[in-house]
Amino acid sequence: MYEELLSDKVKVLKPSGIRKFFDLAATREGVISLGVGEPDFATPWHIREAAIYSIKQGKTFYTGNAGLLPLRREICSxxxxxxxxxxxxxxxxxxxxGGSxxxxxxxxxxxxxGDEVILLxxxxxxYEPSVxxxxxxxxxxxxxxxxxxxxxxxQLEAAITDKTKAILLNFPSNPTGGVMTREDYAPLIPIIKKHNLIVISDEIYAELSYSExxxxxxxxxxxxxxxxxxSGFSKAFAMTGWRLGYMLANETxxxxxxxxxxxxxxSAPTAAQFGAIEGLRNGQRHVDEMVEQYKLRRNFIVNGFNRIGLKTHMPEGAFYIFPSIKCTGLSSLEFCERLLEEQNVACVPGDAFGSAGEGYxxxxxxxxxxxxxxxxEKIGEFMKQFQ
Structure with a gap:
C-alpha cells in the first residue's frame, strides 16, 4: 500500500553496495576492515581548536548562503x-x-x-543515483x-550523443586510485570544447597524488x-565528520x-567553516605528513597483495587499491562474503562501483x-585454497 505513494525513481535506486556490505560486517566480532574510505587520522588539533573557539565566541548563527567570505578567500588562495x-x-x-x-x-x-551524463x-x-x-x-x-x-x-568521443550534457570525472579515483596527468587530459580537451560539454570534476582526492x-x-x-x-576537506584534512565541501565554477x-x-x-555548518579557515591557513604541514604516510602504506599493501597472488596495479592517487580477484573464479561479492566468513576481513566488492568493477x-x-x-596475513591464508 505505502509503496504506491513513493516516487518511482527513488524506488528503483539500489542501496549503497558499500553500506550494505558493512552492515553485514558490523554484525561480527573482531573484523579487520579495509573498506571504509575515511582517514584514520583525527582532525589536526589546531583545526578542532579553531572551531571550538568560534563556538565559545558565540559564532553559532547562519553564515551567508555561499559560505563565510574569509573561507571563500582562503579556498581561492x-x-x-x-x-x-x-x-x-x-x-x-x-x-x-560535503562534496556530496x-x-x-x-x-x-x-x-x-533526458539529458545524458557520462560516468566513468x-x-x-x-554518481549514478545522483544523475x-x-x-x-x-x-x-x-x-x-x-x-x-x-x-x-x-572512449570519450564514442560515448557522446546529441543528448550528452556533461561528463563527471573523478581523478584521483575512488575506487581505482587512477589519475589523469596533463598529458592524459590534453587529447580530451578539443572533444569537450567541440561538444560544449560541462565537466563536473570531483577532485576530493587532489592532494593525494603521489607521483605528479x-x-x-x-x-x-x-x-x-x-x-x-x-572538492572538500574530508580526505586531505581528515575532516570527514565535519561535512564540509566546496565548488568552484564560472559565475553563471x-x-x-x-x-x-x-x-x-x-548554509554549511558555521563552526566547521571556521575550522576549515584555520586548516587552509596553517594546516599544510599536516596534510603533507598524512600524504607521506599514505604513500608508505600504499607501497606496503600493493607489494603484499601481489605477493599473495592478487594482481594489483600501483595506484597513483587516493588511498585505495583495486586488486583483481579473477584468478579465484569467484564473483566480487562471493569473494568478499567468503573472506569475511572465513577470515573475518572486510573489503568492498568491486561491483558496488558498477558492473565494470566485477572481478575486483x-x-x-x-x-x-x-x-x-x-x-x-589472513587474506594470504584465504588465498591458499585457490593455489
Whole structure:
C-alpha cells in the first residue's frame, strides 16, 4: 500500500553496495576492515581548536548562503597556491555540506529530463543515483586496468550523443586510485570544447597524488569555464565528520546552483567553516605528513597483495587499491562474503562501483601498517585454497 505513494525513481535506486556490505560486517566480532574510505587520522588539533573557539565566541548563527567570505578567500588562495587555479571568492565559490551536496545540486542545476551524463566506471557509488534523481540518463564508459583506469579520447568521443550534457570525472579515483596527468587530459580537451560539454570534476582526492602534481581539467584555459570543480576537506584534512565541501565554477553556473543550495541547505555548518579557515591557513604541514604516510602504506599493501597472488596495479592517487580477484573464479561479492566468513576481513566488492568493477575488490589503505599487515596475513591464508 505505502509503496504506491513513493516516487518511482527513488524506488528503483539500489542501496549503497558499500553500506550494505558493512552492515553485514558490523554484525561480527573482531573484523579487520579495509573498506571504509575515511582517514584514520583525527582532525589536526589546531583545526578542532579553531572551531571550538568560534563556538565559545558565540559564532553559532547562519553564515551567508555561499559560505563565510574569509573561507571563500582562503579556498581561492589555496587553489592558486596548490594547483595554479584562479577564482574570485565572491563570484566563483560555494561552500557546501560535503562534496556530496555539491555533486547533487550541480546535477540538479544543469540537467534537463533526458539529458545524458557520462560516468566513468568503476565509479563512486553516489554518481549514478545522483544523475537519476536529477532526471538525467547515466551513460557509462568502462575504464580498463591495462590503461591504469585512465579515460582515452577514443572512449570519450564514442560515448557522446546529441543528448550528452556533461561528463563527471573523478581523478584521483575512488575506487581505482587512477589519475589523469596533463598529458592524459590534453587529447580530451578539443572533444569537450567541440561538444560544449560541462565537466563536473570531483577532485576530493587532489592532494593525494603521489607521483605528479594533481592536474584539473580547469587547468586548461579552453575549458575552464565549462568545468565545475568539486572538492572538500574530508580526505586531505581528515575532516570527514565535519561535512564540509566546496565548488568552484564560472559565475553563471554558480548563480544558478546557489539558488538550490539556498533552498535546501541555507548554509554549511558555521563552526566547521571556521575550522576549515584555520586548516587552509596553517594546516599544510599536516596534510603533507598524512600524504607521506599514505604513500608508505600504499607501497606496503600493493607489494603484499601481489605477493599473495592478487594482481594489483600501483595506484597513483587516493588511498585505495583495486586488486583483481579473477584468478579465484569467484564473483566480487562471493569473494568478499567468503573472506569475511572465513577470515573475518572486510573489503568492498568491486561491483558496488558498477558492473565494470566485477572481478575486483576495493581495499582502503587508510589504516595503520599493523592493521594492514594483519589483514594481509589472513587474506594470504584465504588465498591458499585457490593455489
Amino acid at each position: 589555496y587553489m592558486h597556491r596548490q594547483f595554479n587555479l584562479d577564482y574570485d571568492p565572491v563570484k566563483n565559490v560555494i561552500v557546501t555540506v 551536496e555539491a555533486i547533487d545540486i550541480t546535477l540538479r542545476a544543469i540537467v534537463n529530463p 566506471q568503476p565509479c563512486y557509488v553516489a 537519476i534523481l536529477a532526471d538525467g540518463v547515466p551513460v557509462f564508459i568502462e575504464l580498463k586496468e591495462e590503461n591504469q583506469f585512465k579515460l582515452t579520447a577514443q 602534481k594533481h592536474c584539473s581539467p580547469a587547468n586548461f584555459d579552453e575549458i575552464k569555464d565549462l568545468t565545475i570543480i568539486i 553556473f554558480i548563480t544558478q546552483i546557489l539558488k538550490i543550495h539556498q533552498y535546501v541547505i541555507m 575488490i576495493r581495499v582502503s589503505y587508510a589504516y595503520s601498517i599493523e592493521e594492514i599487515k594483519g589483514a594481509l
